[in-house]
Amino acid sequence: MSNRKLASGIKLLSGVAHPARWLVVLALFMAIGCEGTTDIERLRQEMYNQSRFEPLEKNSFFSDNRSSRPWIKGTVARGHLRTDAHLYTGIVDDKPAETFPFPITRNVILRGKERYNIYCSPCHGYDGDGRGMVVRRGMKQPPSYHIERLQNETPGYFFDVMTNGFGAMYSYASRIKPRDRWAIIAYIQALQLSQNATLDDVPADVRQRLENE
Amino acid sequence: MAQLFPRGSNAFARISIVVVLVVVGTGLTILLNTNRLHYTTDVQVARKQPVPFSHKHHVTGVGLDCRYCHTSVEESSFANIPPVETCMTCHSQIWTESPLLEPIRESYRTGNPIEWVRIHDLPDFVYFNHSIHVHKGIGCQTCHGQVDQMPLMWKVNTLNMEWCLECHREPEKFVRPREEVFNMAWTPMDERGHAVSQALLGAQLVQDYDINPSTDCSTCHR
Numbered sequence: 001m002s003n004r005k006l007a008s009g010i011k012l013l014s015g016v017a018h019p020a021r022w023l024v025v026l027a028l029f030m031a032i033g034c035e036g037t038t039d040i041e042r043l044r045q046e047m048y049n050q051s052r053f054e055p056l057e058k059n060s061f062f063s064d065n066r067s068s069r070p071w072i073k074g075t076v077a078r079g080h081l082r083t084d085a086h087l088y089t090g091i092v093d094d095k096p097a098e099t100f101p102f103p104i105t106r107n108v109i110l111r112g113k114e115r116y117n118i119y120c121s122p123c124h125g126y127d128g129d130g131r132g133m134v135v136r137r138g139m140k141q142p143p144s145y146h147i148e149r150l151q152n153e154t155p156g157y158f159f160d161v162m163t164n165g166f167g168a169m170y171s172y173a174s175r176i177k178p179r180d181r182w183a184i185i186a187y188i189q190a191l192q193l194s195q196n197a198t199l200d201d202v203p204a205d206v207r208q209r210l211e212n213e
Numbered sequence: 214m215a216q217l218f219p220r221g222s223n224a225f226a227r228i229s230i231v232v233v234l235v236v237v238g239t240g241l242t243i244l245l246n247t248n249r250l251h252y253t254t255d256v257q258v259a260r261k262q263p264v265p266f267s268h269k270h271h272v273t274g275v276g277l278d279c280r281y282c283h284t285s286v287e288e289s290s291f292a293n294i295p296p297v298e299t300c301m302t303c304h305s306q307i308w309t310e311s312p313l314l315e316p317i318r319e320s321y322r323t324g325n326p327i328e329w330v331r332i333h334d335l336p337d338f339v340y341f342n343h344s345i346h347v348h349k350g351i352g353c354q355t356c357h358g359q360v361d362q363m364p365l366m367w368k369v370n371t372l373n374m375e376w377c378l379e380c381h382r383e384p385e386k387f388v389r390p391r392e393e394v395f396n397m398a399w400t401p402m403d404e405r406g407h408a409v410s411q412a413l414l415g416a417q418l419v420q421d422y423d424i425n426p427s428t429d430c431s432t433c434h435r
Binding site: 047048049050052054055056058064065066117118119122133134137138139140168169170171174175 | 275276277278280281284290291293294296298299301302303305306307324325326328336337338
């Protein structure tokens with residue numbers, strides 16, 4: 001409401017009885033308030049939903065409505081150059097690597113255990129027998145890690161399966177980072193050892209405790 | 214000069230003081246509570262999704278870890294909504310004929326993403342980072358509630374500023390051991406599995422994890 005309108009409104013009021021005058025003034029103020037509401041509301045919304053994109057927010061500029069654009073084939077994002085073939089492909093001299101690209105410590109195996117339980121156990125089971133919960137719900141059963149063929153497989157073979165998928169298993173490359181994939185392989189080897197161990201493999205001090213139980 | 218106001222105006226003036234107090238009081242009460250209503254905050258309002266995905270089935274029934282799908286929650290501000298490849302990892306084999314899953318299969322065929330309805334949406338003027346909270350021992354369940362019991366997703370907390378500050382002021386009331394962050398059924402206990410009070414455990418963890426959450430405006434409003 002412009003100032004001129006307001007002035008003429010007040011002039012109009014001069015003839016009105018006193019108590020009613022206050023009411024009219026109140027109504028006028030409310031009218032001013034109402035007129036501003038849409039602007040204030042819009043301002044508030046613009047702070048709430050600013051003209052920038054949150055991760056995975058919709059952007060109708062692109063035909064698929066994605067603001068997060070897929071990687072363009074044949075390009076390398078800054079900081080994502082992968083020159084270490086052993087670490088990133090698991091292939092050494094055109095063959096599946098027989099070694100790990102970094103030393104395997106207790107912490108690496110523990111990390112592998114954690115990641116295995118998140119990503120692998122739903123199908124492969126917590127002890128690697130291939131009877132996880134999803135398999136019991138109808139997924140094709142993967143082989144147990146404890147069959148002879150897989151016990152003799154190289155770390156590079158497991159890395160390839162996780163990275164590129166195998167049979168019914170999809171690729172986990174986008175879900176598990178390369179270093180974690182190697183850690184998981186270390187843990188699978190630990191599972192294989194544990195499931196095929198005899199009492200003679202147990203260190204003397206722990207053996208005492210086992211025999212007591 | 215004649216009196217401007219009639220005698221009755223005195224009573225009117227006194228009553229108006231009371232009326233103003235009542236009106237201002239009521240107004241303030243409404244104003245302060247509007248942002249806390251379920252109607253405003255969407256708390257406990259389940260939203261219809263393009264596919265009726267059930268966290269209850271996938272977490273409690275199948276036993277999936279939160280991170281199986283929300284892969285980036287430990288190292289990113291954003292917990293990540295999984296791509297349909299993740300759904301298809303199992304559903305290329307299980308329930309392959311289900312009409313409910315047709316949008317998933319279609320999205321996988323065409324590459325057009327599913328437009329899930331966002332439940333937890335902070336205003337754009339708030340900075341929030343999942344990874345720091347996860348690493349300092351704030352469980353998923355602390356903010357998102359018993360997601361493992363939700364057939365469809367809903368909010369259990371307002372995400373209002375007063376709610377954030379509740380924890381930033383007294384983190385010991387909410388913090389848990391890092392290893393239990395993704396455990397939906399955790400209750401305060403010591404290493405041997407004996408129940409302890411949250412106050413005791415929380416105070417210890419706040420020390421161990423060097424938890425010192427700031428309540429500066431600029432911590433969240435950057």
